[in-house]
Amino acid sequence: MKGAIKMIVLVLLLFVGVPLVIGMSAWNASREDDTSDYKIRTPDKVKVWISEEGKTKKIDFEEYVLCVVASEMPSSFEEEALKAQAVAVRTYAMSRILKYEETQNETHKEAPLCDTVHCQVYKTTDELVQAHGKDWKNSGLVKVKKACAETEGELLYYNKKLVTQPLFFSSSGGQTENSEDVFSGEYPYLVSVPSPYEDGAKHENEKKTFSFKEVENKMNSAFSDRETGIVGKSNIKILSRTAGGRVDRMQIGKSTYKGTEVRSGLGLSSALFSVVIKENGIEITSSGYGHGVGLSQYGANGMAKQGKNYKEILSYYYTGTEVF
Numbered sequence: 001m002k003g004a005i006k007m008i009v010l011v012l013l014l015f016v017g018v019p020l021v022i023g024m025s026a027w028n029a030s031r032e033d034d035t036s037d038y039k040i041r042t043p044d045k046v047k048v049w050i051s052e053e054g055k056t057k058k059i060d061f062e063e064y065v066l067c068v069v070a071s072e073m074p075s076s077f078e079e080e081a082l083k084a085q086a087v088a089v090r091t092y093a094m095s096r097i098l099k100y101e102e103t104q105n106e107t108h109k110e111a112p113l114c115d116t117v118h119c120q121v122y123k124t125t126d127e128l129v130q131a132h133g134k135d136w137k138n139s140g141l142v143k144v145k146k147a148c149a150e151t152e153g154e155l156l157y158y159n160k161k162l163v164t165q166p167l168f169f170s171s172s173g174g175q176t177e178n179s180e181d182v183f184s185g186e187y188p189y190l191v192s193v194p195s196p197y198e199d200g201a202k203h204e205n206e207k208k209t210f211s212f213k214e215v216e217n218k219m220n221s222a223f224s225d226r227e228t229g230i231v232g233k234s235n236i237k238i239l240s241r242t243a244g245g246r247v248d249r250m251q252i253g254k255s256t257y258k259g260t261e262v263r264s265g266l267g268l269s270s271a272l273f274s275v276v277i278k279e280n281g282i283e284i285t286s287s288g289y290g291h292g293v294g295l296s297q298y299g300a301n302g303m304a305k306q307g308k309n310y311k312e313i314l315s316y317y318y319t320g321t322e323v324f
């Protein structure tokens with residue numbers, strides 16, 4: 001009788017247990033492979049156009065990511081902010097590489113990426129150590145290395161497609177911008193969001209004064225397609241603002257300028273500014289530093305201090321994106 005029970009148990013195990021185990025592992029595998037049809041593998045090496053030397057350099061891809069993160073974000077920032085920056089930098093590089101394979105870049109035909117702000121700032125570790133001092137090699141650099149290693153190969157996706165514009169900037173002054181309000185393109189993940197945790201950000205309430213004549217000269221030399229005429233008290237005013245609160249259009253003399261044009265023409269840190277008309281000129285107060293679209297670096301640092309991880313930071317500033 002005992003032998004018969006053993007037999008039944010064995011048969012049950014074979015017919016129910018084994019298929020169940022096989023089924024479970026297949027189910028687990030398919031769960032793990034969920035992203036396999038769209039997850040992109042990063043290359044081992046990347047070509048970078050070194051603009052000052054006028055030649056390309058082949059670099060280990062993750063070494064490139066490390067050097068850009070260390071060049072673009074202070075290593076004193078929180079680890080989760082550095083990790084978010086690493087994913088953004090890696091994603092930008094990957095998207096340029098894929099684009100380069102389709103259409104050769106006009107500015108630097110020899111390589112998909114260059115080492116300046118045109119793409120992303122890339123300095124070698126030697127240059128970085130020279131800039132930050134020897135001690136940085138054992139502190140800051142180690143910290144950035146860890147952030148890059150812990151996100152190795154990870155990229156940002158929106159709707160199962162690689163994000164092509166993981167834009168970032170220093171600080172927002174409290175609110176980021178819709179991409180189309182600053183640049184020409186509209187992207188569903190580059191939408192205006194509040195950025196409340198930017199403690200320690202520089203360029204807050206930055207004041208600059210200009211005489212009317214200075215405004216006139218600066219704008220005329222920056223934009224030869226328009227003439228300001230004589231600028232005075234009565235013909236300088238903000239006409240409209242963007243969703244993120246930055247200056248959208250501004251009248252200066254007899255012409256109209258975009259907020260971003262005023263920012264570059266007058267050398268302001270941000271297009272988030274107010275204007276006070278004085279007796280002989282204007283006083284401009286601006287907040288934030290950079291274009292305001294995508295990830296705010298100080299905002300990311302603030303979110304990390306609030307206990308958010310890099311994936312939460314990225315899906316917040318790049319609305320609706322995911323990291324794989």
Ligand SMILES: [Zn+2]
Nearest residue numbers: 113114118119
């Ligand atoms: Zn470039």
